[in-house]
Amino acid sequence: MFQVDANHPTPLYAQLERSIRFAIATGRLRIGDQLPTVRQLAVDLRINANTVAKVYAELERASVVETRRGVGTFVSARPNEAASRRDRDRHLRELTDHFITETHTRGFSIDDVIEQLESSRKK
Amino acid sequence: MFQVDANHPTPLYAQLERSIRFAIATGRLRIGDQLPTVRQLAVDLRINANTVAKVYAELERASVVETRRGVGTFVSARPNEAASRRDRDRHLRELTDHFITETHTRGFSIDDVIEQLESSRKK
Amino acid sequence: MFQVDANHPTPLYAQLERSIRFAIATGRLRIGDQLPTVRQLAVDLRINANTVAKVYAELERASVVETRRGVGTFVSARPNEAASRRDRDRHLRELTDHFITETHTRGFSIDDVIEQLESSRKK
Amino acid sequence: MFQVDANHPTPLYAQLERSIRFAIATGRLRIGDQLPTVRQLAVDLRINANTVAKVYAELERASVVETRRGVGTFVSARPNEAASRRDRDRHLRELTDHFITETHTRGFSIDDVIEQLESSRKK
DNA sequence: GTGGTCTAGACCACG
DNA sequence: GTGGTCTAGACCACA
Numbered sequence: 001m002f003q004v005d006a007n008h009p010t011p012l013y014a015q016l017e018r019s020i021r022f023a024i025a026t027g028r029l030r031i032g033d034q035l036p037t038v039r040q041l042a043v044d045l046r047i048n049a050n051t052v053a054k055v056y057a058e059l060e061r062a063s064v065v066e067t068r069r070g071v072g073t074f075v076s077a078r079p080n081e082a083a084s085r086r087d088r089d090r091h092l093r094e095l096t097d098h099f100i101t102e103t104h105t106r107g108f109s110i111d112d113v114i115e116q117l118e119s120s121r122k123k
Numbered sequence: 124m125f126q127v128d129a130n131h132p133t134p135l136y137a138q139l140e141r142s143i144r145f146a147i148a149t150g151r152l153r154i155g156d157q158l159p160t161v162r163q164l165a166v167d168l169r170i171n172a173n174t175v176a177k178v179y180a181e182l183e184r185a186s187v188v189e190t191r192r193g194v195g196t197f198v199s200a201r202p203n204e205a206a207s208r209r210d211r212d213r214h215l216r217e218l219t220d221h222f223i224t225e226t227h228t229r230g231f232s233i234d235d236v237i238e239q240l241e242s243s244r245k246k
Numbered sequence: 247m248f249q250v251d252a253n254h255p256t257p258l259y260a261q262l263e264r265s266i267r268f269a270i271a272t273g274r275l276r277i278g279d280q281l282p283t284v285r286q287l288a289v290d291l292r293i294n295a296n297t298v299a300k301v302y303a304e305l306e307r308a309s310v311v312e313t314r315r316g317v318g319t320f321v322s323a324r325p326n327e328a329a330s331r332r333d334r335d336r337h338l339r340e341l342t343d344h345f346i347t348e349t350h351t352r353g354f355s356i357d358d359v360i361e362q363l364e365s366s367r368k369k
Numbered sequence: 370m371f372q373v374d375a376n377h378p379t380p381l382y383a384q385l386e387r388s389i390r391f392a393i394a395t396g397r398l399r400i401g402d403q404l405p406t407v408r409q410l411a412v413d414l415r416i417n418a419n420t421v422a423k424v425y426a427e428l429e430r431a432s433v434v435e436t437r438r439g440v441g442t443f444v445s446a447r448p449n450e451a452a453s454r455r456d457r458d459r460h461l462r463e464l465t466d467h468f469i470t471e472t473h474t475r476g477f478s479i480d481d482v483i484e485q486l487e488s489s490r491k492k
Numbered sequence: 493g494t495g496g497t498c499t500a501g502a503c504c505a506c507g
Numbered sequence: 508g509t510g511g512t513c514t515a516g517a518c519c520a521c522a
Binding site: 257258259293294295296297300314315316317 | 499
């Protein structure tokens with residue numbers, strides 16, 4: 001559901017927070033949906049439970065999620081659709097920029113990459 | 124020329140390294156081009172010169188740039204690609220497949236991605 | 247455990263890196279052993295903690311040590327030697343021939359050298 | 370005659386000074402022998418003439434060499450034999466320590482190295 | 493004037 | 508308490 005990479009220089013908590021916010025912004029998580037428990041998510045992502053708890057707390061402070069004691073954590077925010085569109089664009093651009101950088105490091109040009117993607121599209 | 128954002132949770136040095144690699148990947152920096160001096164770039168980006176120096180050192184370790192003592196820092200020639208054509212193709216396919224999966228998880232189609240890549244190529 | 251000399255013209259970080267690699271090469275540090283903490287080693291050697299951290303980071307990049315965040319730094323398993331027996335032999339011969347030439351230029355015989363190597367092995 | 374390595378972390382001037390002192394200490398350069406001219410040595414070693422000049426000046430200040438204007442630079446020191454012996458030992462030890470570290474980095478044990486050296490000795 | 497090294501000290505991420 | 512990041516500022520090596 002969410003992804004974090006311990007070797008990525010971005011702090012784990014920031015990766016996770018962003019990942020959750022993005023899932024909500026794009027509708028993969030909707031208002032009222034329950035998030036995984038702190039411990040479960042920590043196990044799934046192989047990170048420390050404190051790190052997950054910190055992110056949930058931060059999201060609660062921002063009114064993005066709501067914690068009901070003894071029950072769980074739920075999505076409370078109503079994403080701003082306009083902002084979401086901008087977020088999507090920005091996010092796609094970041095992903096592709098990083099991909100371009102990474103493939104170039106390994107010796108491939110943008111043209112190589114586009115060609116490969118087009119052949120994937122046809123399939 | 125390069126961009127970093129002190130408020131972004133990704134470390135400044137990682138942002139800058141990526142930014143430089145991206146400039147090379149997209150052809151805005153070419154082999155032999157001189158990079159800004161350590162101190163000048165530090166002033167431009169409003170970050171510490173040590174942070175810039177760290178990035179240049181890291182890029183030199185990776186043979187992306189070459190420093191000539193007392194002269195400056197330059198984009199170095201790309202190392203020879205020793206792998207066979209077949210290995211290269213397989214490698215590119217792996218990278219691309221991984222990228223498609225990642226973007227798809229986030230709700231982007233292959234067409235979205237190709238469009239974004241094309242726009243990077245034009246710059 | 248490790249030695250550096252602030253008056254030696256070789257940079258401290260280079261002295262320390264070599265010292266740690268030497269300790270591993272001679273078996274005084276083994277796979278899995280924990281290295282001193284950054285701050286402790288800085289105190290012991292009377293150098294700045296950043297200098298130690300730089301060395302640990304460099305050794306990690308070279309896969310010589312492994313750091314576990316919030317835990318410590320450890321000697322990592324040696325990467326698999328992928329080269330064939332034949333290539334390895336040739337490589338070792340090249341290194342050794344170069345070394346013999348270098349020591350001979352400075353007036354040492356092969357016997358002198360072997361004797362010195364034996365004494366390192368015993369430690 | 371002398372060796373310096375621009376990629377070695379030790380400053381060029383220190384490498385060169387040491388190299389010259391060692392040649393004198395071991396008798397490869399004797400009292401009255403002429404050293405190469407600053408410019409010639411700079412060309413041979415592919416370093417800047419200022420660096421060579423700086424070393425010669427330093428050696429002159431230490432009365433190791435003597436410069437006769439318009440003539441050249443000559444060895445003036447009488448090496449201390451006892452000190453020279455200690456220097457030799459220390460030097461050999463440094464060389465072998467570095468060699469052990471380097472070969473270990475490339476996956477060879479001290480035993481591998483000794484074995485290779487012994488086979489070279491027999492030839 | 494270029495990059496490189498080192499320091500002292502602050503603050504952060506993680507377990 | 509562990510390592511990581513960043514800063515400000517000093518001094519050095521080299522061209």
